[in-house]
Amino acid sequence: MSQDHPYRRLQIPKDAPFELRPSSPGKGWGAFATRLIKQGDPVLIERPLFVIPKPSQYITDGDVFAAFQRLTPTAKQQFLLLRDNAGGPFESLNEALAENSLAMSANSGHGLFLLHSRFNHSCVPNAKIPETSGEIITMFAIRDIMAGEEITFCYKNDFECRTRRERHEALRFVCDCKACLLGTPFQQLSDIRRKFVRGLRYLTLGFDIDGKRQNSSSPIIADRKLKEAAENLSIPHCNRLIYQLLVSFLLEEEGLLDYLTRERLEPSMVIMPSLFETESNARIARIAMAEQTWLGKVQMAFRLYGRADAADELLSKAFRTLRGI
Ligand SMILES: [Zn+2]
Structure with a gap:
């Protein structure tokens, strides 16, 4: 049945380390490794078929049709192979775009990606698409992916x-x-871990994941004073270090501390010990950072919890200046 499926006619790069085929029931088709893909290797480099430089709520069928009309005959054929969750045809052009596009960080628009859109979602994935300033996007393996693995x-x-x-x-x-997966210890812990990460990020950055401060009806941080200190960027440096280490530890437990996430988190963390002005604090911070595991680092750094540092005021002022507060 799947032998004559339209996705068989999608043009995949010759050297691609994956194939498209039906996934588990309810998930439509997916992409499966055809050989071992090592961590850090590119899985797919793709240019969008077209980009509509608008936020999704403003994109109309007319926009998609106009973009479609400008395509080459081959690209048009490729676009028409797309199916709703690999099943039937789409009811509208806009729906086809919504199901097959990725947000472009460069122009806040949406690019239609024939192949990247064939990959299924996971909250604990084995591949990732880092943000890019251009239109071409690349997916990388964030751990070794075995042949046959989705x-x-x-x-x-x-x-x-x-x-x-x-x-x-x-x-x-x-x-x-x-x-x-409900009913599993991992899932129950996962919800707690991810809530914690959200709260710890709030304490560190002073705003929520939407970039805004939480309103009082459902605050991420229930302690009013602590919330104010976070928003005012006046969390003591000792606590700030512990929060950041805890985020790394929790993400690692969650299976999300891949090399790309580490590249994002680590630069700001490694300079933290050098920012202490109270030597006893700096010494503990250095010992903590020298520990081999994230748990070891967190355990050692907890000795700093609640301590003041001579650099606190200056650092808060610097953070506020950088943020323009
Ligand atoms: Zn999930």
């Missing part, structure tokens, strides 16, 4: 801070990855 990436950037229920509301389908 290749997945996470569809939303803020899911490391979202519980299962919140993720499913955003996805509008039910994910069955290990962080979503």
Whole structure:
């Protein structure tokens, strides 16, 4: 039945390390590794068929039709192979775009990606698409992927801070990855870990994942004074270090501390010990950072909890200046 499926006619690069085929029931088709893909290797480099430089709520069928009309005959044929969750044809052009596009960080528009859109979602994925300033996007393996294994990436950037229920509301389908499988200890812990990560990020950055401060009806940080200190960027440096180490530890437990996440988090963390002005604090921070594991680092750094440092005031002022507060 799947032998004559339209996706068989999608043009995949000759050297691609994956093939498209039906996935588990309810998930349509997916992409599966055809050979071992090592961590850090590119899985797919793709240019969008077209880009519509508008936020999704303003994109109309007319926009998509105009973009379609400008395509080459071959590209038009490729676009017409797309199917709703690999099943029937789409009811509208806009729906076809919505199901097969990725947000472009460069121009806040949406690019139609024939192949990247064939990869299924997981909240604990084995591949990732880092943000890029151009139109071409690349998916990388964030761990070794064995031949035959399905290749997945996470569809939303803020899911490391979202519980299962919140993720499913955003996805509008039910994910069955290990962080979503109800009744398992991992899933229960996963919700707690991701809530914690969200709170710790709030304490460190002073705003929530939407870039805004939480209103008083459902604060991420219930302690009013602590919330104010976070928003005022006056969290003591000792606590700030502990929060950041805890985020790394929790993400590691969650299976989300891949090399790309480490590249994002580590630069600001490694300079933190050098910012202490109280030598006894700096010494503990250095010992903590020298520990081999994230748990070891967190355990050692906890000795600093609640301590003041001579650099606190100056650092808060610097953070506020940088933020323009
Ligand atoms: Zn999931």
